[in-house]
Amino acid sequence: MKRDKNVVRWRDDGVTRKLDGKQVAVIGGTGGIGRALSRYLASLGANVVVVGQTFRDGDASRINFIKADLSLMSEAQRVAALLPAETLDLVIFTTGIFAAPQRQETAEGIERDMAVSYLNRLVILRAIAPRLGTQRPGALTKPRVFVIGYPGSGQIGTSDDLNAEKSYKAFAAHMNTVAGNEMLVLDAAKRYPQATFFGLNPGLIKTNIRDNFFGKDSLKSRVMEALIGMLTPTADAYAERIGPLLVAPEIERHSGALFNRKGQAILPSPGLTAEHIRKFMTASEALVARAGIQSAALSNEKPVSTSTHHS
Numbered sequence: 001m002k003r004d005k006n007v008v009r010w011r012d013d014g015v016t017r018k019l020d021g022k023q024v025a026v027i028g029g030t031g032g033i034g035r036a037l038s039r040y041l042a043s044l045g046a047n048v049v050v051v052g053q054t055f056r057d058g059d060a061s062r063i064n065f066i067k068a069d070l071s072l073m074s075e076a077q078r079v080a081a082l083l084p085a086e087t088l089d090l091v092i093f094t095t096g097i098f099a100a101p102q103r104q105e106t107a108e109g110i111e112r113d114m115a116v117s118y119l120n121r122l123v124i125l126r127a128i129a130p131r132l133g134t135q136r137p138g139a140l141t142k143p144r145v146f147v148i149g150y151p152g153s154g155q156i157g158t159s160d161d162l163n164a165e166k167s168y169k170a171f172a173a174h175m176n177t178v179a180g181n182e183m184l185v186l187d188a189a190k191r192y193p194q195a196t197f198f199g200l201n202p203g204l205i206k207t208n209i210r211d212n213f214f215g216k217d218s219l220k221s222r223v224m225e226a227l228i229g230m231l232t233p234t235a236d237a238y239a240e241r242i243g244p245l246l247v248a249p250e251i252e253r254h255s256g257a258l259f260n261r262k263g264q265a266i267l268p269s270p271g272l273t274a275e276h277i278r279k280f281m282t283a284s285e286a287l288v289a290r291a292g293i294q295s296a297a298l299s300n301e302k303p304v305s306t307s308t309h310h311s
Contacts, residue, residue, distance in 0.1 A: 001152040001201070007257045007265035010248035018247040020045035023088050027051045027079070027124060028070065028095025033148060033202060036235035037092060038063055040243055051079050052095070070095050071106045073291035076120035080127035086135040090246055091128070091145045093121045096177070099170040108291035111164045117177035121147065122184060122284055123293060129192045141252050143195045145188065149181030151199035151258040152266040156276060157183070159283035180284060182258070182269060183277045189256030196255035202238050203261040233261070 019041060029038040030052030042048045042062040050057070055065040066082055068075045085091075099113035106115050125145065133143030157179025160166075164173045185199040233241070238261065245251070245263045258266050 001260055001266045004257065004265040004267045007254045008250045009265075010245060010250040010263070012244040012248075019243075022046040022090060022247070023084070024048045024090040024092070025051070025083055025088055026092045026094060027121065028093065030054055030056060030065075032094065033205060033235045033238060034092070034094035036239040037094070037243070040236070040239040041090075041246075044243070046090075049083065051083075070120040071110075071112055071115045072108055073110070073115070073119060073123050073288055073293045074108070076123040077127065077293055080124045083124070083128055085128035085131045086133065088128075088132060088143055089136065089139070090143070091125075091132070092148065092246075093125070093146070093181075094148045095120065096149070099173040099177075101170055103164055103168040103173075109163075110287060110291060111162075111168075111173060113170075113173050113177055114162060114164070114180075114287070117149075117174070118180040118184070119284065119288055121181065123288055125184065125188060129188065129195060132192070132195045141196075141249065142255075144246065145195060145197045146200055146246065147181050147185050147197070148200045148202060150178045150201050151182035151185065152201055152260070152269055153178065154269045155179040155182070156269055156271040157280055159280045162283050162287050179269070179272075180280065183272060183280050185258065186256055186268060186272060187277055187281055193255075196252065198251065198255070199258040200242065201258065201260050201266065202242070205233060205235055205238055205261075 022041070022045070024041050024046045026034050026038045026048060028034040029048070029050030031054070034050070034052070035056065038048045038050050039057060039060065042060055046062065048063045049066060050063060051066045051068050051070070053067065053069060055067070057063045066079060068079045070076055070079070096117035097113055104112035106112055108115070110119065132145070133139065136143065155175045155178045157176045162176060182199055185197050188197040242263055245259060251257060258268060260266050
């Protein structure tokens with residue numbers, strides 16, 4: 001990943017007071033990085049809505065819960081309608097898995113990793129973006145959306161078989177979701193000027209995201225996560241490191257910027273041209289439409305223009 005020197009360096013100067021009273025939604029906030037961020041932000045005074053399947057923070061006074069199975073596009077659409085988008089200051093997308101050794105398919109006919117790690121984010125984002133932050137009186141910054149994935153890693157994806165029906169390999173299927181999440185940021189930064197959009201690459205962190213590949217609670221999974229845990233930061237440590245970036249005023253004019261695990265700006269993956277992004281988004285919308293979500297609702301905003309880089 002190459003550093004992006006066009007993005008002004010931000011400073012950690014009083015994150016606590018900047019988060020007090022902020023309205024935050026964390027999509028995938030019941031485990032791993034999402035849960036760590038939810039708890040950290042709530043501890044600093046933010047009011048947090050988390051979306052996921054198993055809520056573990058019922059004792060936290062500032063965290064509310066929306067139960068949802070985000071492998072389903074119909075559930076993503078329902079969640080989008082429930083989210084208080086008009087008053088949100090921050091939206092963080094973290095939900096994800098790793099593709100299984102053998103292809104898995106949801107009840108809606110979508111390859112499971114594609115559905116969980118990318119497409120539900122597309123559905124929710126497109127539904128809430130036009131009304132994000134429209135009822136934030138006196139706000140000094142635009143509402144912000146952070147998409148956690150692995151941007152800047154050189155993955156550009158292929159749009160001709162997003163559902164992995166022609167052929168299936170776990171790594172290739174997952175890399176399509178990685179590329180999709182980076183393009184989601186670059187595309188949204190052009191579509192929705194009333195908000196700002198950023199990509200976060202946390203690097204390797206000990207979570208349960210690889211359970212789907214190694215087998216939940218399997219010996220292989222436990223050994224792998226133990227090794228990762230010895231060599232990399234915890235989810236809590238990452239949350240504390242990246243937390244100040246979420247409210248840093250310096251990034252306001254850099255919608256579309258991407259950041260590594262240290263919060264340093266990085267360049268987009270080479271090859272993500274406007275035409276490539278347009279094709280990938282069109283294919284994504286078509287796949288979502290197969291699940292019964294109207295593609296017209298997804299495509300009602302101006303598409304990516306001639307440049308995919310942030311200003």
